[in-house]
Amino acid sequence: MNPGASNLGEPNATAIAFFLAFIAVTLAITWWAARRTRTTEEFFAAGRSIGGRQNGFALAGDYMSAASFLGIAGLVSLSGFDGLIYSTGWLVGWPVVLFLIAEPLRNLGRYTFADVVSFRLRQVPVRVSAAIGTLAVVSLYLIAQMVGAGNLVKLMFGISYESAVVIVGGVMLAYVLFGGMIATTWVQIVKAVLLLGGAALLCFLTLSRFGFSPVQLFAAAAAEYGPEVLAPGKQVANPLDAVSLGLALMFGTAGLPHILMRFYTVPDARAARQSVFWATGLIGAFYLMTFVLGFGAMVLVGREAILLVDQGGNMAAPLLAEVLGGTGLLGFIAAVAFATILAVVAGLALSGAAALSHDLWVSVHRRGDAPRDEQILVARVATVVLGVVAILLGILFKGQNVAYMVGLAFAVAASGNFPALVLSIFWRRFTTAGAVTAIIVGTVSSLVLIALSPTIMVDLLGRPEALFPLKNPALLTIPLGFAAGILVSLLKPEPSALAAYDAKERRMIMGSA
């Protein structure tokens, strides 16, 4: 493609039509869901009525953000093989969720992961610290999504950054406020089908030009840009950085509040197991397709043309769509990318609202005893608060390069939430003080080390050197979270928690029935 020949960024009738159709369908779903959302259980857990396969699609929808669709395709198109490190890393967290977390979580909790951590411990301290861990992860993730949404919509539809952020925040609020988890789940399912379908279509059209052989495509990329594009390059200049990022990706998924919350929407542990199986299959297929999309954009669009539109390469996939199917396909893919962000933001807001209302208001402030109407009212107020915060964060962080923020959200989730969750499920001698320390030490240490990292100090603040050498702190902070939890628990045993372990183990295996 000739550099500058793209229609990207001009108001595109197809894109607007597809996007309006998506909004119309999802708002109709919300209207339908609103009539089925009267109790807290329906608002936060879809009345536990979602099937295993449906929840698998919804998990995939919650997880496959625009960062993975646009970001990885862009990274592969610009740096070749190095981008694939992300494709694999973002999948390997899912087996961990399946083996260690999904079924115990479903059997032990109701709405949030704090339910599980606090199961046989003292409610107030554990809930407060788990809510802090949840809100830290949700805020970082929200910033990445909202700023991404603003930039993306500006690039693709030509409307202003601020209006894009307000549109995303407003539509998301409509889904969550009225339709709760039922609407959010179906929005995720629609989005997952659209995103997987769009990616598969792009793959098919790309491969049709290379005799339906990915290897021929890779060979064409190597012929044009040299064999380096098929080999590790400068992204892995520092091996410790690669390992640290890998740890964050592998164990962060199991600490993401909006992912964990999805396991409460299914009727039992068996359905929870089935849903991760489906999610792993769908997400793995998606990341395999990013191999083809990235190299396809490299060859068919060309690096020069991709860089001309966006220095980060984020427009590689939409540009590829334009080359393959003209303005019509560009419009479709642009609308899919926007829908993707909208759905992820809805899931995040709902999990943040659950931490505010179920953990902080009902369990801490009301000591677990609040009337039904009050619970649902507080849940809705918390949703509005989260929606406004999301819009404000989006506008506040305008112009910042936030591509790294999803990686950092994973680091905080892996260091703060994951150790406390695993220890509370599997370790008999875990205590209240241990849980609080694990969450606070893991969350605070990862946030502090991020602030002292080259990403913030050198890239953002322009200092010559950073106080902490790693871009991602997980290599240090995950062991720190575990060590803090274990050490404090061993120093000061909690007999009542120890005595309650057998009952917890029975419920973890047999379910609540």
Added chain:
Amino acid sequence: MNTGDDRIRALAAARWRIAIALSGAVFLLYFGFIFAVAFAQGLMAREVAPGLSVGILAGALVIVGAWLTTWVYVRWANLHFDRQRGAIDGDGQAG
């Protein structure tokens, strides 16, 4: 302690062993890949066929490996774990 509790404890221990073994397998698979990318760049750059480097093949195999381990777990859980769990449940209600 009655036998039901012993059987639940044994089943929890069996589930824990499987979970740790499979998590370890995924961990080795993925970090084997990461370490190869970081320290065996020559090997990863070698092309087994024109266009197909060892690195790209290994990356795809990590994804396939993740699929296989989840399949192994789900099969074990559906066949073995659920049956044992059902047996404990049935005996508990009968007695």
